[in-house]
Amino acid sequence: MKVILFGATGMVGQGVLRECLLDPKIENVLAVGRSPAGQQDAKLREIVHDDFLDYSAIESQLAGYDACFFCLGVSSIGMDEERYRHLTYDITLAAATTLAKLNPGMVFIYVTGQGADSTEQGRLMWARIKGKTENDLLKLPFKAAYMFRPAGIQPLHGIRSKTAWIQAIYVAAAPLLTLLNRVAPKYMTTTEQVGRAMIEVAKDGYPKPVLESEDINAV
Numbered sequence: 736m737k738v739i740l741f742g743a744t745g746m747v748g749q750g751v752l753r754e755c756l757l758d759p760k761i762e763n764v765l766a767v768g769r770s771p772a773g774q775q776d777a778k779l780r781e782i783v784h785d786d787f788l789d790y791s792a793i794e795s796q797l798a799g800y801d802a803c804f805f806c807l808g809v810s811s812i813g814m815d816e817e818r819y820r821h822l823t824y825d826i827t828l829a830a831a832t833t834l835a836k837l838n839p840g841m842v843f844i845y846v847t848g849q850g851a852d853s854t855e856q857g858r859l860m861w862a863r864i865k866g867k868t869e870n871d872l873l874k875l876p877f878k879a880a881y882m883f884r885p886a887g888i889q890p891l892h893g894i895r896s897k898t899a900w901i902q903a904i905y906v907a908a909a910p911l912l913t914l915l916n917r918v919a920p921k922y923m924t925t926t927e928q929v930g931r932a933m934i935e936v937a938k939d940g941y942p943k944p945v946l947e948s949e950d951i952n953a954v
């Protein structure tokens with residue numbers, strides 16, 4: 736499979752990139768980001784791009800791919816609704832609309848979050864916006880689209896969150912998280928499992944379009 740990866744510099748994206756580079760089923764990875772992922776690998780090519788609402792300048796390089804793993808995203812904490820919608824909905828739909836046009840045979844996998852609100856009507860701002868993003872991605876003419884809704888994600892293999900306070904929590908709670916991963920798959924997964932599950936779901940599909948933490952762990 737040929738894969739496009741958004742968010743390769745982030746915690747989830749680093750984990751997904753690691754699994755893609757290790758898996759012989761992945762022929763090559765094109766990472767699109769505003770800064771390089773900083774890794775050298777024969778399978779990896781990178782495009783540093785600065786306008787995440789407009790891909791016209793790089794469209795010719797985005798065709799011919801089998802899957803997109805969209806791990807670009809931010810925490811809503813401390814962010815107003817307009818900014819969070821821009822970073823979550825506008826950026827994701829701009830990229831996905833371009834990719835669907837260029838790659839009708841593509842499988843698109845979006846990292847959303849547990850509690851995303853499919854009704855788009857609930858009280859939580861972040862959940863409504865993630866829910867609308869999911870709903871509109873599922874309407875695009877991809878071969879298939881899957882929404883990954885992890886709860887907690889433990890970073891493994893030296894991977895770090897870009898967000899200092901999240902990284903501090905993961906370091907302080909590492910032993911507890913390791914335990915939770917074993918006993919509470921509904922609430923915890925790992926960067927490794929998210930990456931492995933994305934590859935398997937892109938290859939073989941999944942019986943439903945929205946995968947909760949437990950589903951991700953069971954793939």
Ligand SMILES: NC(=O)c1ccc[n+]([C@@H]2O[C@H](COP(=O)([O-])OP(=O)(O)OC[C@H]3O[C@@H](n4cnc5c(N)ncnc54)[C@H](OP(=O)(O)O)[C@@H]3O)[C@@H](O)[C@H]2O)c1
Nearest residue numbers: 742743744745746747807808809846848885886888896897
């Ligand atoms: N971490 C968790 O435990 C967890 C749990 C559930 C769901 N999620 C979801 O997973 C997704 C990724 O989270 P994460 O923990 O990997 O976040 P992260 O470590 O903060 O990484 C965010 C990624 O998004 C990119 N990005 C952010 N703002 C951007 C912008 N304006 N333009 C272009 N790229 C931008 C970052 O690129 P730069 O390197 O250029 O900043 C980075 O690659 C989010 O949607 C989050 O809600 C995370």
